[in-house]
Amino acid sequence: MLIILLGPPGAGKGTQAERIVKEKQLAYIATGDMLRNAVKTATALGRKAKQFMDQGQLVPDELVVEIVRERLQDPDCAKGALLDGFPRTVSQAIFLEQVLPTVCSGIDRVFSIEVDEKELIERLTSRRVCSDCGASYHLKFKPPQVRNVCDQCGGDLFQREDDTLETVRERLQVYKNQTEPLVKFYQDKNLLERIDGNLEIDQVYKQIAGIIEKL
Numbered sequence: 001m002l003i004i005l006l007g008p009p010g011a012g013k014g015t016q017a018e019r020i021v022k023e024k025q026l027a028y029i030a031t032g033d034m035l036r037n038a039v040k041t042a043t044a045l046g047r048k049a050k051q052f053m054d055q056g057q058l059v060p061d062e063l064v065v066e067i068v069r070e071r072l073q074d075p076d077c078a079k080g081a082l083l084d085g086f087p088r089t090v091s092q093a094i095f096l097e098q099v100l101p102t103v104c105s106g107i108d109r110v111f112s113i114e115v116d117e118k119e120l121i122e123r124l125t126s127r128r129v130c131s132d133c134g135a136s137y138h139l140k141f142k143p144p145q146v147r148n149v150c151d152q153c154g155g156d157l158f159q160r161e162d163d164t165l166e167t168v169r170e171r172l173q174v175y176k177n178q179t180e181p182l183v184k185f186y187q188d189k190n191l192l193e194r195i196d197g198n199l200e201i202d203q204v205y206k207q208i209a210g211i212i213e214k215l
């Protein structure tokens, strides 16, 4: 099975992904997490990616497709995978179509998680992320049980450098210009499911799980 989560920054992709991969035992491929790790460990990729990420711009396609190509070869992807934050451009989507036949039978569903802009800004500017496992929290909507400590793994929570109001605005614009065209791209292929992401976390999950159930 191959599932793609599409949606603007703050839509809840990571939050939903955490539950879906656990429930469905899918490999989790989040290019944002992979890139942040590369920046943290200062690899060659990380050094190139950092400037783009800090500014809220996309990392160039040729860098991102290489990490996805490698990741798809890992043994855990054989039983199925969930892609979070990839593809983000039409050219990445075309790359995926070309590489997928060597990995699995193809894309099963693309979920477009749709949320109002005002809500996205509120979610992102109070988001906290686990430095160890990448789990997402929110100061108001999803606070951890112990302040600044991850419920899942006990790791420290931090605020992403790109979750400032200014960079968030830039990222939302980048989404509209470069990623939103993928909604139509996948709709034309009859793979798209629109999900109301304004609802509570459990309600959003129910919509997605209900569709995956029938695949």
Ligand code: ADP
Pocket: 007, 008, 009, 010, 011, 012, 013, 014, 015, 016, 123, 124, 126, 127, 128, 136, 137, 138, 139, 141, 142, 197, 198, 199, 200, 201, 202, 204
């Ligand atoms: P994305 O991966 O799409 O950028 P996240 O899953 O990190 O989004 O969620 C963004 C922020 O919004 C986090 O702080 C998260 O806790 C919170 N959040 C996620 N889903 C919801 C929801 N349905 N309602 C309220 N807050 C949410």
Ligand code: ADP
Pocket: 008, 009, 010, 014, 031, 032, 033, 035, 052, 053, 054, 056, 057, 058, 059, 060, 061, 064, 084, 085, 086, 087, 088, 092, 162, 171
């Ligand atoms: P969010 O959870 O807010 O949607 P991500 O964690 O997915 O953000 O991505 C953070 C940053 O990493 C992006 O702003 C971009 O710079 C970079 N990035 C992640 N995935 C991709 C991708 N598929 N193509 C290009 N850049 C990416």
Ligand code: ZN
Pocket: 130, 131, 132, 133, 134, 135, 150, 151, 152, 153, 154, 155
């Ligand atoms: Zn954690």
